[in-house]
Amino acid sequence: MRVVAISGGTGSAKLVRGLAAAGPFSAVANVGDDDRFHGLYVCPDVDTLTYALAGVLDAQRGWGVRGDSFAALEQLKRLGAPGTWFNIGDADMAVHLLRTAMLAEGRSLTEVTAVIASRLGVTGCDILPATDSRVATRVRTREKGELSLQEFWVREGGRPTPEGVRYEGAEAARPTEQVLERLRAAERLVIAPANPITSIMPTLSLDGFRDALRASPARKVAVSPMVGRAAYSGPAARLMEAAGLEPTSEGVARLYGDVIDAIVIDESDRAQAEAIEGLGVSCTVAPTLMRSAEDERRLARVALEA
Ligand code: FO1
Numbered sequence: 001m002r003v004v005a006i007s008g009g010t011g012s013a014k015l016v017r018g019l020a021a022a023g024p025f026s027a028v029a030n031v032g033d034d035d036r037f038h039g040l041y042v043c044p045d046v047d048t049l050t051y052a053l054a055g056v057l058d059a060q061r062g063w064g065v066r067g068d069s070f071a072a073l074e075q076l077k078r079l080g081a082p083g084t085w086f087n088i089g090d091a092d093m094a095v096h097l098l099r100t101a102m103l104a105e106g107r108s109l110t111e112v113t114a115v116i117a118s119r120l121g122v123t124g125c126d127i128l129p130a131t132d133s134r135v136a137t138r139v140r141t142r143e144k145g146e147l148s149l150q151e152f153w154v155r156e157g158g159r160p161t162p163e164g165v166r167y168e169g170a171e172a173a174r175p176t177e178q179v180l181e182r183l184r185a186a187e188r189l190v191i192a193p194a195n196p197i198t199s200i201m202p203t204l205s206l207d208g209f210r211d212a213l214r215a216s217p218a219r220k221v222a223v224s225p226m227v228g229r230a231a232y233s234g235p236a237a238r239l240m241e242a243a244g245l246e247p248t249s250e251g252v253a254r255l256y257g258d259v260i261d262a263i264v265i266d267e268s269d270r271a272q273a274e275a276i277e278g279l280g281v282s283c284t285v286a287p288t289l290m291r292s293a294e295d296e297r298r299l300a301r302v303a304l305e306a
Contacts, residue, residue: 003304004028004186004218006130008199009048010062011225011234012192014290016125017052018300019190021293026126026182028175030194031109032137032167032202033149037083038076040096041103044150045199046113047095049127054120062233065091085155108132110176128182130203133173137198139239140164149198158235162242165197170205175212186218190303193225193232193288196255197239204259213259221262221306223288223299224249227269232289248272253281262306264288264299282306 003025007016019025030045044063051057051065058066068089077084088096095116102112109129117127139152141160152158175183183189194200204210213220225231226249237247245251249265253276256263262282265272266289276283284306290296 001304002182002185002187002218003190004182004188005190005192006200006203007045007049007192008194009033009045011194011199011232011236012045013048013052013057013062014296015190015192015223015300015303016049017293018290018296018298019304020053020125021297022300022304024124026128028128028130028179028182028203029113030199030202031129031131032135032170032198034134034136035086035148035150037086037088037096038081039100040088040093041100042086042088042096043099043109043113043129046109046127046129047092050095050113050117050120050122053117053122053125053127056120064089068092086150087154108176110178126178126182128176128178130175130179130209131173131206132176133169135170135173135202135206136168137202138166138168139198140166153235158238162235162239164242165201165239167202167205170202171207173206175203175206175209180208180212183212183216183218186216188304189213189216189218189220190300191220191222191256191260193223195225195231195234195236195239196252197236197243201255204256210259219262220260221264221303222252222256222260223264223303224252224266224269226252227266227288250275250279253279253283257281264302264306 005027008030137149140163144160240247250272264284273283286302
């Protein structure tokens, strides 16, 4: 079965690892969190997927390289560099250095991502940035004005009150040809359990992406990141509320409703199944918490069969 996942970073990595155990597939990665630090082009979601599939992701943090040191960051702090609130480890920084150099030579983010993934030993999965154009997720907050996603989440610790989100550049940014080709050929499309507003919507908002999804012959299944009125981690609930959505699996089904056929929701949210089916979205109830590699593989199988 030709499988395509649409994913973010930290929240998606576990399911993406489970999908990898089931067979070859393509992962379309969010680029709305990308940012520049110390002159380096940083792609957190692309890197999180790459590290997860290469088996080097720091499981505790959910980002960066396991066991990484932070010597360069410490020196940057001593030198008074800006942006040292964003914790780039030394091994992680090597990836950003190579990426930035290759982009400066005129290679596309898609090409550079493939080179880095292959050199880190990723096999069986094409990690595809959703677009090679620049899209920036911008969070409007009550206390601090408009912030980049990393400023909102990392520098400000997610504390400012979000009032809305926009995807700067998305209307003019096209999905890459590689992404469009995978969507055309897909038999199963899985939207990973990621923050709907900051990890999935930047991709769905690209020029032509929703049309490409609708035209794809794949059965399209989302795995909800919500349990009750909260996400497993991160600011998804507050950002959904800021977007005028209920921070529940039903809210996620409403947000993706025009492009998905089915959704997998947590067993504790069984009571929402009827309302979700009422939206015309088929609903599968399953345990969605992934604590082990076996959980990751089990939930991936549920998503591939829903
Ligand atoms: N998240 C944090 O909470 N604090 C950090 O200092 C941090 C550094 C970081 C460095 C590289 C990277 O690829 C990701 C990093 N993240 C960090 C995660 C990132 O901010 C977000 O969780 C993702 O952008 C959301 O998917």
